[in-house]
Amino acid sequence: xxxxxxxxxxxxxxxxxxxxxxxxxxxxxxxxxxxxxxxxxxxxxxxxxxxxxxxxxxxxxxxxxxxxxxxxxxxxxxxxxxxxxxxxxxxxxxxxxxxxxxxxxxxxxxxxxxxxxxxxxxxxxxxxxxxxxxxxxxxxxxxxxxxxxxxxxxxxxxxxxxxxxxxxxxxxxxxxxxxxxxxxxxxxxxxxxxxxxxxxxxxxxxxxxxxxxxxxxxxxxxxxxxxxxxxxxxxxxxxxxxxxxxxxxxxxxxxxxxxxxxxxxxxxxxxxxxxxxxxxxxxxxxxxxxxxxxxxxxxxxxxxxxxxxxxxxxxxxxxxxxxxxxxxxxxxxxxxxxxxxxxxxxxxxxxxxxxxxxxxxxxxxxxxxxxxxxxxxxxxxxxxxxxxxxxxxxxxxxxxxxxxxxxxxxxxx
Numbered sequence: 001x002x003x004x005x006x007x008x009x010x011x012x013x014x015x016x017x018x019x020x021x022x023x024x025x026x027x028x029x030x031x032x033x034x035x036x037x038x039x040x041x042x043x044x045x046x047x048x049x050x051x052x053x054x055x056x057x058x059x060x061x062x063x064x065x066x067x068x069x070x071x072x073x074x075x076x077x078x079x080x081x082x083x084x085x086x087x088x089x090x091x092x093x094x095x096x097x098x099x100x101x102x103x104x105x106x107x108x109x110x111x112x113x114x115x116x117x118x119x120x121x122x123x124x125x126x127x128x129x130x131x132x133x134x135x136x137x138x139x140x141x142x143x144x145x146x147x148x149x150x151x152x153x154x155x156x157x158x159x160x161x162x163x164x165x166x167x168x169x170x171x172x173x174x175x176x177x178x179x180x181x182x183x184x185x186x187x188x189x190x191x192x193x194x195x196x197x198x199x200x201x202x203x204x205x206x207x208x209x210x211x212x213x214x215x216x217x218x219x220x221x222x223x224x225x226x227x228x229x230x231x232x233x234x235x236x237x238x239x240x241x242x243x244x245x246x247x248x249x250x251x252x253x254x255x256x257x258x259x260x261x262x263x264x265x266x267x268x269x270x271x272x273x274x275x276x277x278x279x280x281x282x283x284x285x286x287x288x289x290x291x292x293x294x295x296x297x298x299x300x301x302x303x304x305x306x307x308x309x310x311x312x313x314x315x316x317x318x319x320x321x322x323x324x325x326x327x328x329x330x331x332x333x334x335x336x337x338x339x340x341x342x343x344x345x346x347x348x349x350x351x352x353x354x355x356x357x358x359x360x361x362x363x364x365x366x367x368x369x370x371x372x373x374x375x376x377x378x379x380x381x382x383x384x385x386x387x388x389x390x391x392x393x394x395x396x397x398x399x400x401x402x403x404x405x406x407x408x409x410x411x412x413x
Contacts, residue, residue: 025042025043025395025396025397026040026041026042026395026396027071027072027073027128027130027395028040028068028069028070028071028072028393028394028395028400029070029071029072029127029128029129029130029176030070030125030126030127030128030173030174030175030176031068031124031125031127031173031175031218031262032068032125032218032262032309032349032351032391033351033393033394035265036175036218036220036221036262037264037265037311037312038264038309038311038349038350038351038352038391039311039312039313039351039352039353040351040352040353040394040395041353042353042354042394042395042396042397043353043354043397044354044397044412045353045354045356045358045394045397045398045399045410045411046399046410046411046412047356047368047379047380047382048368048380048382049382049384049399049410050382050383050384050385051383051384051385051386054410054411054412055408055409055410056097056099056398056409056410056411056413057098057099057408057409058099058406058407058408058409059094059099059100059101059406059407060405060406061078061080061092061402061405061406061407062080062082062090063080063081063082063088063090063120063122064080064081064082064086064117064118064119064120064122065078065079065080065081065119065120065122065123065390065402066118066119066122066123066171066347066389066390066391066402067079067080067119067122067123067124067125067126067173067390067402068125068390068391068392068393068402069390069392069393069400069402069407070125070126070127070128070133070393071096071393071395071396071400072128072130072147073096073130074095074096074097075093075094075095075096075102075147076093076094076095076096076400076407076409077091077092077093077094077126077128077133077135078091078092078094078126078402078407079091079092079122079124079125079126079135079137080092080120080122081109081120081121081122081137081138082120085112086109086112086120086121086138087108087109087112087121087139088106088107088108088109089106089107089108089109089121089122089137089139089141090104090105090106090107090122091104091105091107091126091133091135091143091145091149092104093133093147093149094407096395096396096398096409099407099409102149103148103149104149105143105145105149105151107141107143109121109137109138109139109140109141110139110140110141110156110158110159111139111140111156111158111159111163111164112138112139113138113139113163113164113165113169118347118389118404119138119168119169119171119389120138120169121137121138121139121169122137122138123138123169123170123171123216124136124137124138124170124171124172124173124174124218125173126173127173127174127175127176127181128147129176129198130147131146131147132144132145132146132147132152132198133145133146133147134174134176134181134198136170136172136173136174136183137170138164138169138170138171139158139164140156140157140158140159140161140163140164140170141154141155141156141157141158142154142155142157142174142181142183142196142201144198144201152199153200153201154201155196155201157183157185157194161185161189161190161192162189162190163189164185164187164189165187165188165189166187166188166214166216168216170185170187170216171216171218171260172184172185172186172215172216172217172218172219173218174218174219175218175219175220175221175230176198177195177221177228177230177243178243178244179197179198179199180195180196180197180198180204180243181195181196181197181198182194182195182196182219182230182243183195183196184215184217184218184219184232184234186209186212186213186214186215186216186217186232186234186235187213187214188213188214190208190210191208191209191210191212191213191215191234192206192207192208192209193206193207193209193219193230193232193241193246194206194207195243195246205245205246206246207241207246207247207248209232209234209239211235211237212234212235212237212239213235214234214235214257214258214259215232215233215234215235215258215259215260216258216259216260217232217233217234217259217260217261217262217263218262219231219232219262220232220262220263220264220265220270221243222240222265222270222285224285224286228243229241229242229243229249229285229286230242230243231263231270231285233255233259233261233262233263233272233274234259235255235257235259236253236254236255236256236257237251237252237253237254237255238251238252238255238263238270238272238281238283239251240285240286240287249287249288250286250287250288250289250290250291250295251289251290251291251292252272252281252283252290252291252292252295252296253290253292254279254281254292254296254299255272255274255278255279255281256274256275256276256277256278256279256304258274258306259274260274260305260306260307260309261273261274261305261307261308261309261310261319261349262309262349264309264310264311264312264317265312266312266317266331266332267312267315267331267332268284268285269282269283269284269285269297269331269332270282270283270284270285271283271310271312271317271331273304273305273309273310273319274304275304275305275306275321276304276305276306276321276322277304278301278304279299279300279301279304280298280299280300280301280302280303280304280310280317280319280329280334281296281298281299282296282297282298282299282331282332282333282334283295283296283297284296284297297332297334298333298334299334300329300334300335300336302327302329302336302339303319303321303325303326303327303329303336303339304319304321305319305320305321305322305346306321306322307322307346307347308320308321308322308346308347308348308349308350309349309350309391310349310350311349311350311351311352311357312331313352313355313357313371314371314372315330315331315332316328316329316330316331316337316371316374317329317330317331318350318357318369318371319350320342320346320350320359321346322345322346322347323345323346324341324342324343324344324345324346324361325339325340325341325342326339326340326341326342326359326376327339328376337374337375338375338376340376342359342361342367343361343365344361344362344363344365345361345362345363346359346360346361346362347362347388347389347390348360348361348362348388348389348390348391348392349391350391351391351392351393351394352371353394355370355371355372356368356369356370356371356379357369357370357371358392358394358399360388360391360392360401361388362387362388362389363383363387363388364383364384364385364386364387364388364401364403365381365382365383365384366381366382366383366384366392366399366401367380367381368380368381368382384401384403384408384410386403386404386405386406387403387404388401388402388403388404389404390402397411397412398410398411399411
């Protein structure tokens with residue numbers, strides 16, 4: 001067996017782990033958790049709470065942001081931006097058990113640009129490997145800290161490759177693969193994806209994306225046998241790359257013009273959604289060239305979302321669109337299983353643990369569903385009392401909610 005194969009398998013264990021059940025308490029290391037799918041093997045998360053009940057702690061968070069909380073053992077990390085042009089950047093580290101601030105670093109963005117008022121320059125979620133934390137911002141800046149808050153390196157991509165140009169700012173969350181940090185930079189300027197040495201910040205490779213003019217989606221890592229593929233969504237298509245070299249591998253065409261959700265994996269398929277008025281695609285990974293005809297297993301136009309990503313649990317795939325209508329599809333065939341109006345509007349993407357789904361709307365109400373049931377089965381609705389635009393995090397039996405004003409830890413004592 002080539003020596004590279006064990007390293008690939010190790011890098012993909014997090015992805016594979018998203019589809020099994022485990023009683024092990026897990027970290028939530030970056031965007032959408034252990035495998036970037038919103039699913040964790042963690043257990044013991046409460047299914048009922050209020051603004052006071054089952055709230056272990058709540059702390060005010062200055063600034064604006066929709067980056068999800070990142071949890072690694074006894075630390076919780078969060079980013080935010082503030083100032084007149086949202087160009088003042090913040091990285092926080094909180095104690096998981098008490099909520100006290102362990103450290104706070106205040107930084108200044110290189111190139112503040114247009115931004116979504118609810119997220120400012122802190123849409124991308126940070127990511128950690130347990131030794132370092134990497135934080136990207138819409139200003140084109142990437143920072144690397146050790147877990148005690150010491151700055152290790154920084155890069156100003158906007159200085160090197162041009163200011164981000166789109167009406168909502170940059171939102172793609174970086175991905176860790178082996179010893180690189182991969183960052184997707186799609187915008188009205190010259191789009192590209194870059195892999196940085198995670199220890200130094202130096203380029204390992206950079207791939208231009210000349211046919212892509214817009215995306216707020218985040219990259220996904222896909223296991224293909226004993227290797228991996230990097231999948232990027234943007235501007236009417238889905239692209240596969242070699243994550244080690246940046247070599248383009250394949251394309252599936254037919255997505256919406258503006259892509260926000262991150263693809264997820266289920267039953268060996270990559271499920272991608274874009275909208276509004278777009279299409280769900282069930283795509284077989286792998287292949288070479290334009291694989292739109294050969295590798296699309298199914299399509300479904302029902303229930304596509306513009307902002308929230310979907311989630312796959314067991315044999316089913318779920319998504320709540322921005323207007324609050326949830327859709328459940330068979331993940332293997334794309335067949336519609338049910339649709340239900342949840343109420344409220346949604347920006348946050350759902351998360352899942354212990355066979356339960358958590359959908360949090362913009363008003364701060366979290367709907368908990370039983371994912372073990374084939375039909376719609378509501379367990380509870382829980383109001384935190386503040387608006388929520390960021391996706392939740394789950395770790396060590398606790399749910400972490402970033403509201404428009406606060407960070408809230410939900411759990412049982």
